[in-house]
Amino acid sequence: MKDNYLRLNQLAVDGKTVLLRADLNVPILETQGTSIDMIDQRLRATIPTIDYLLSKGCKIILCSHLGRPGGVVDPKLSMKPIADRLSILINKPIKCLTGCIGPDVRTTVDTMTSGELVMLENLRFHPEEEKNDSEFATELAQLADVFVLEAFGTAHRRHASIVGVPKLLPSAPGILLQSELSMLGKVLEAPTKPLAAILGGAKISDKIKILDNLLDKLDVLIIGGGMASNFLKAKGLNIGKSLVEDDGEQLARDIIKRSATLNVELSLPIDIIVGNEFKSDPETVKTVKIDEIEDDFMILDIGPKTISLFLKQLSRSKTILWNGPLGVCEFDMFSKGTKHVAKNLASLDAFSIIGGGSTASAIEELGISDQLGYISTGGAAMLEFLEGKVLPGVAALSQHSN
Template sequence: MKISISDIDIKPRTKVLVRVDFNLPLELGPAELKKYQHRLIESIPTIELLVQKKCIVILCSHAGRPKGKLEESLRLKPIGDLLSELLNQEVTSLSSVVDENIKSTINSAPEGSIFLLENLRFEPGEEANDVEFAKNLSALADIFVMDAFAVCHRAHASTVEITNHLNSYMGLLLEKEIHNLSNVMQSPKSPYTALMGGAKVSDKIQVIDNLLPKINNLLIGGGMANTFLKAMGFEIGDSFHEPDSLAYAANLLETTSNSGVNILLPRDAVVSDTFGSSQDQATVNINEVSKTSHIMDIGPETAIEYSTIIKDSKTLLWNGPMGVFEFKEFQVGTQAITEAISNNANLVSVVGGGSTAEAVEELGIASYITHVSTGGGASLDYLSGKLLPGIEALPDKG
């Protein structure tokens, strides 16, 4: 286990550089950002702890993909303003990442101050994991806290090289992520169900392979179910699938049939003649999908079957919506799953980040989930058993 800020004594006026993940969709405008504030809220315990210890808090994050160049639309001030609202405390958004004026401003700040540096990815040295940029960044602070689980799979200057220049520790969010994700991988209670959705099988191959020895049930929905259905010889019409993953899907179906893992695919589906928001839809048995149809959601029989298994489970790992969630009429299958989770008080449930976390937030059931991860790709890599550079760079206890 890595050393956490909860393990150390931090003196007043310590300048603490905190890597957070505030990568919100700035292009939507300030009014829409509140819909995506989950990552900000999850960072608050670390920030508040440091403020209580009378530190000077220097937050740093990226947003978007400016590729080492300043883009006015990707400045972080709207995010700083939203964080200020959530904290009910002033957050000073700075106009650049590293320069002497910023250093002077931070050094003269009163204890308990909170700063947000400008977008890290305006600097070409960030994604290059550049030594000089990391040195300049480290000159702003006395210690470093890694609290951005969502970028732990990236070897960047603010996630890896920075730890060579400052004493470094886990933040409370990163500690929570590791604890909860490790629990479902190392000490899950049975029956253990994995629910996999979203578009691509290829994104989750290593996760599934890592889970197979541990789980009792594997429920597959979303676009990735189409690849499995195609591998079984079912007609999927014009639905998205991955031809390169057909062999894997066929092999997995055979493997699970011999291993005792209960693998389930949709038995019915909601289909439409167009891919998009449409009232032109029908529910059909999975062997009745026409050659021109798009599979848009799991059907009601499948939702009941999956929900029954979830209600009987003690551990659930969920990654990926059950339908094309961006269209409200195809959220029904995902909503049925969330209701099953909320009705099982004995369930330890962990939701992978990305679109699944957004679905949970939008449907208002985050409070019923044991842990909603802030990581998308980082969650998948961790659950696959990969070592994440941003975690490995931190010192171990003892």
């Protein structure tokens, strides 16, 4: 299925009440529970669609999930801090409601005026959301005249607000979602060559289907993060206490063989930073060559020579796709490889498309998002799209007879 849905500028929204399903799932500061982390790319990315709808005189009902409350109300995962932050970003008040369905919500929506915005409470406070319950989807749909899906980060989920509501209302993707589909679609269909992919993160199994779909299009494949352990072990190297998946070594062997057959330049770490503990400050940390890993140590980041090697290979590319960090980014000490590569991408004569929560967060922390080609708001959704799958949320947009 391709492009079998209305674009936002084709959807009749003038003066209408719009249910805008966004992905506003950003970190809440644990120490306070009342304000959000400044890493708010997903909020900012939604603003162009909000501005467009406001220019059309719409009444906007924002809705999203936040965290994993498991179908019960958790005050720490209320949408109010999100509404407050987004209100500052758009310089307009956003009233956060205490529910997302029911008579009180209906009454508030019925009294909205043109240009007004409200935020529904966390959709996942209701177990029906993740169960794709049709009655829950109907209650959400009854609040609005039209539906706009802006949540690329959850477009791979078969949830009520993602796939249920579009069956019931005239629907279209928002500006962000359409941009994500266009940018990632270009990588699959007509990338500017040479094309390089940087794949990191913990699991090779998460990326194997991407490689099945992309490998014959690549010129360079760079492997980092935890998944590099599988490749190093496949090459007969000792990886110490580094984790590998049950079938990771064989998967790595297959990719090594296929890369050679397809004449894809496969690049692995040549030095790494290891530690004797998996924590933010291990007792012993050192940089070693890949054939010098001791039994009691584990790989935690790429080393300086690897960074130089990767950047040299990337400098020859015109399109760079990056998904997954090159080290254990949740520990600042081991995020340096990811951040160093990110900083240098900004100076390359190449268009970069970057996704995955840890990778995108590292780039946002560096304040260089506007210097890079495109930062995707999707992690798992980006992976599924690059695997060649049609995302359920996108497929659902064509199901209503507009």
